[in-house]
Amino acid sequence: MSPIPGHGLAKGLAVTLRTMTRRTVTQQYPETLPELPPRSRGVIGLFEENCTVCMLCARECPDWCIYIDSHKETTPAAAPGGRERSRNVLDRFAIDFSLCMYCGICIEVCPFDALFWSPEFEYAETDIRELTHERDTLREWMWTVPPPPALDPAAEEPKELAAARKSVDKLAAEARVAVQAPPAPAAQPASAAQPAKGATAATDANTKDATDPKDATAAKDATEPKDDKGPKDDKGGERP
Numbered sequence: 564m565s566p567i568p569g570h571g572l573a574k575g576l577a578v579t580l581r582t583m584t585r586r587t588v589t590q591q592y593p594e595t596l597p598e599l600p601p602r603s604r605g606v607i608g609l610f611e612e613n614c615t616v617c618m619l620c621a622r623e624c625p626d627w628c629i630y631i632d633s634h635k636e637t638t639p640a641a642a643p644g645g646r647e648r649s650r651n652v653l654d655r656f657a658i659d660f661s662l663c664m665y666c667g668i669c670i671e672v673c674p675f676d677a678l679f680w681s682p683e684f685e686y687a688e689t690d691i692r693e694l695t696h697e698r699d700t701l702r703e704w705m706w707t708v709p710p711p712p713a714l715d716p717a718a719e720e721p722k723e724l725a726a727a728r729k730s731v732d733k734l735a736a737e738a739r740v741a742v743q744a745p746p747a748p749a750a751q752p753a754s755a756a757q758p759a760k761g762a763t764a765a766t767d768a769n770t771k772d773a774t775d776p777k778d779a780t781a782a783k784d785a786t787e788p789k790d791d792k793g794p795k796d797d798k799g800g801e802r803p
């Protein structure tokens with residue numbers, strides 16, 4: 564059966580009318596930012612504290628668009644007779660996003676969790692040479708990385724969290740013990756802390772001029788043990 568003349572035109576107009584009366588879904592970018600999925604591959608962020616300059620990411624990148632420079636620093640031995648340690652210090656970390664194909668291999672191979680995907684996408688440039696971004700920019704993008712999704716309730720606690728919780732518990736226990744400990748005894752007043760009279764005399768005698776006969780006698784009295792032969796009678800003789 565041959566189609567009715569003008570059928571196609573009527574069908575097209577019907578689609579146009581239906582679309583005209585529907586609510587628009589066009590996002591008015593840049594006035595309205597798009598709602599991207601949280602794990603979108605927008606750009607690569609660098610958490611440089613975690614980077615040990617192992618060069619794995621640069622070696623595995625299929626486009627060779629990661630540039631890393633570093634130097635070695637030697638730290639003295641912690642104890643006498645110990646060994647000096649050397650470590651790599653990052654000087655430059657740059658990614659050329661005009662070459663990057665967003666494969667994510669660098670992020671996958673990094674053994675120290677120093678690279679992350681960020682959903683940030685507003686880094687277009689009019690000059691292709693400006694698409695090589697250095698570590699400062701990569702670090703700024705790090706703060707736009709969304710937090711990881713929550714763990715399954717039945718999942719094992721990550722060892723980093725367990726270690727952090729253990730140290731927090733230890734610090735809290737130490738703080739509790741410090742609060743409950745009795746206060747230190749107050750300092751004795753000067754009068755109460757005075758030593759015995761004889762002892763004072765002895766101390767004075769020791770500190771004063773040794774040629775002073777009076778003081779020397781007082782010191783002798785204070786330091787010499789008392790005669791243990793027993794009391795004497797009125798005439799100075801020994802009592803039986």
Ligand code: SF4
Nearest residue numbers: 624663664666667669
């Ligand atoms: S995403 Fe792929 S191409 Fe881009 S820097 Fe990483 S490894 Fe290289």
Ligand code: SF4
Nearest residue numbers: 614615617618620673
């Ligand atoms: S693989 Fe990771 S730790 Fe190694 S150089 Fe690259 S970013 Fe740094």
